[in-house]
Amino acid sequence: MGLLNIIRRMALREKQSIREISRRTGQARNTIAKYLNAGTIEPTFTVPERPSKLDPFSNKLAAWLKTKTGKSRKQRRTLKHLHAGLMALGFTGSYDRVAAFARAWRADRLREQQTTGRGVFVPLSFRPGEAFQFDWSEDYAVIGGDRTKLQVAHIKLSHSRASLVRAYLLQTHEMLFDAHWHGFRVFGGVPSRGITIIYKRLPGEKNIWRQLGIGCVNLSGLSLERSRSWP
Missing domain, CATH: 3.30.420.10 (Ribonuclease H-like superfamily/Ribonuclease H)
Structure with a gap:
């Protein structure tokens, strides 16, 4: 709920009065006070997990993507080719779903490389006079x-x-x-x-x-x- 975030930021971080917040947002003072006195910061929603048509093929697609990264640009299979390959295996989902999976897979791989590539930091310590x-x-x-x-x-x-x-x-x-x-x-x-x-x-x-x-x-x-x- 964007308005709640705006009101809380103006009050808690910018230290503005309820009257000033009401003037700037167009909300009634009672409404502003209600939002600020409420213990809820953001409304929560329970999103049920829905199975994806791609779930049975996710391991296969991840393996293809990993193989693809090790090849030159000319030798790589495009996402359209990967989508066609999954359809040959029985996948009935759309190309957009495959593309979204590929983006998420690449983002996860990049985060792993950035984390593991930094190595381990070992602070130096010295004894007096050492x-x-x-x-x-x-x-x-x-x-x-x-x-x-x-x-x-x-x-x-x-x-x-x-x-x-x-x-x-x-x-x-x-x-x-x-x-x-x-x-x-x-x-x-x-x-x-x-x-x-x-x-x-x-x-x-x-x-x-x-x-x-x-x-x-x-x-x-x-x-x-x-x-x-x-x-």
């Missing part, structure tokens, strides 16, 4: 009246999300050493795992982590891991 994450970015600042490009190092604790950001003029090995040193100094210790967010190349270098990171790991015993986003 891991830190390191990344860097580029930004600009006005230094001495000149717009200067900066290399910004980001280091963050995975458990508490405490972070430190430091800006440098150049992206060098010394920048990485300095950023980590200051981060561990501020955090009060060195976590057992280091997660590097991205891998970048320095000018003239093959790979900064191949030359720098592996050596640091071997010396410190730190576990260095790769990642492409902040956990």
Whole structure:
């Protein structure tokens, strides 16, 4: 009952008075009050289940539709061909009924694909002091009246999300050493795992982590891991 929905929305969501609702809908105030005081939100109707002529052939039609999706456009049987095939098996219903079944079948299949294709989300969790994450970015600042490009190092604790950001003029090995040193100094210790967010190349270098990171790991015993986003 559309009018009931309109009245309840105007009163409950838009906070309009009964007088204003009556003016806008043309209904009497007593009628508006009756609708609002009624516990019924929508009238309910019992629709009896009626057997469809397609029910005995639904499994066969679903199998045909599944086979059809695996073929190229030229090889697919049209719905008219499927309707004719069902009629050869004894189906006496209309083509429209077959088309409606096909639409519903495709919609259900699409929902299943959208649900199963997302995979399982497993939230990451870290113990205190277990891991830190390191990344860097580029930004600009006005230094001495000149717009200067900066290399910004980001280091963050995975458990508490405490972070430190430091800006440098150049992206060098010394920048990485300095950023980590200051981060561990501020955090009060060195976590057992280091997660590097991205891998970048320095000018003239093959790979900064191949030359720098592996050596640091071997010396410190730190576990260095790769990642492409902040956990």
